[in-house]
Amino acid sequence: MHNNKYKILVIEDEDNINNLLKTLLETSGYQVLCAKTCDNGRMMFSSHRPDLVILDLGLPDYDGMTFLKSVRKDSLTPVIVLSARTDEKDKVDALDVGANDYVTKPFSSAELVARVRSALRNSRRSTIEGKLPGGRFKSGSLEIDYDARRVFVDKAEVTLTQTEYNIIAFLSEHSGKVMTYASIIRDIWGYNDLNSTKKLQVNMANIRKKLGDKPGKSNYIVNELGVGYRMCEVDESFSSFKYICGMSLVIK
Numbered sequence: 001m002h003n004n005k006y007k008i009l010v011i012e013d014e015d016n017i018n019n020l021l022k023t024l025l026e027t028s029g030y031q032v033l034c035a036k037t038c039d040n041g042r043m044m045f046s047s048h049r050p051d052l053v054i055l056d057l058g059l060p061d062y063d064g065m066t067f068l069k070s071v072r073k074d075s076l077t078p079v080i081v082l083s084a085r086t087d088e089k090d091k092v093d094a095l096d097v098g099a100n101d102y103v104t105k106p107f108s109s110a111e112l113v114a115r116v117r118s119a120l121r122n123s124r125r126s127t128i129e130g131k132l133p134g135g136r137f138k139s140g141s142l143e144i145d146y147d148a149r150r151v152f153v154d155k156a157e158v159t160l161t162q163t164e165y166n167i168i169a170f171l172s173e174h175s176g177k178v179m180t181y182a183s184i185i186r187d188i189w190g191y192n193d194l195n196s197t198k199k200l201q202v203n204m205a206n207i208r209k210k211l212g213d214k215p216g217k218s219n220y221i222v223n224e225l226g227v228g229y230r231m232c233e234v235d236e237s238f239s240s241f242k243y244i245c246g247m248s249l250v251i252k
């Protein structure tokens with residue numbers, strides 16, 4: 001059974017966080033490798049070929065972004081960036097360079113494990129199925145029929161404009177992952193001008209209203225302020241249905 005475990009490489013220089021992550025991930029059924037510098041991380045990455053990397057940005061030799069850039073030259077292995085930086089610019093940069101997700105320190109164990117699970121699931125989905133057209137997306141009471149381009153909440157159809165549908169479809173194809181404003185705009189309109197962000201905001205406000213999203217409750221789409229939007233997945237492995245994002249998981 002041991003060989004069937006997902007292998008996770010943790011690149012983090014602080015011992016207490018390193019140990020915490022190792023214990024947490026091993027308890028969750030993963031095999032864990034640790035590196036404390038960017039160089040060491042790169043060596044371990046090429047010799048062990050992990051299924052996922054958790055990457056701290058503040059490393060003693062190089063910035064974690066250096067690792068991310070070099071890995072993205074020839075690998076799609078999911079990378080979750082772990083950072084004390086609350087600056088939105090850093091998050092957007094990391095996502096644009098190819099990070100799959102980010103978690104801001106301090107983080108809760110439950111949140112981190114949920115993000116790991118989601119990143120592994122998404123990468124498996126994209127390698128096995130590719131980007132298959134058609135089919136259905138289901139998350140809690142939200143359902144999307146890609147063939148018919150129709151969206152339902154609690155079995156009732158939600159009337160959407162073409163643009164609104166395109167945005168929902170795009171976010172759902174990357175569910176669990178935060179998509180930056182720029183990447184959404186690029187996909188939907190293909191260009192980025194001064195009005196794009198405003199246009200996106202207006203469309204998102206309408207979408208969230210139509211889906212019945214309300215501030216402060218578990219919503220289908222979460223606005224990661226200053227960064228982008230994330231379509232939530234309902235994780236059925238939780239005993240009671242819980243949204244991976246949108247719930248108040250972060251313990252400060």
Ligand code: CA
Pocket residue numbers: 012013014056057058059
């Ligand atoms: Ca650090």
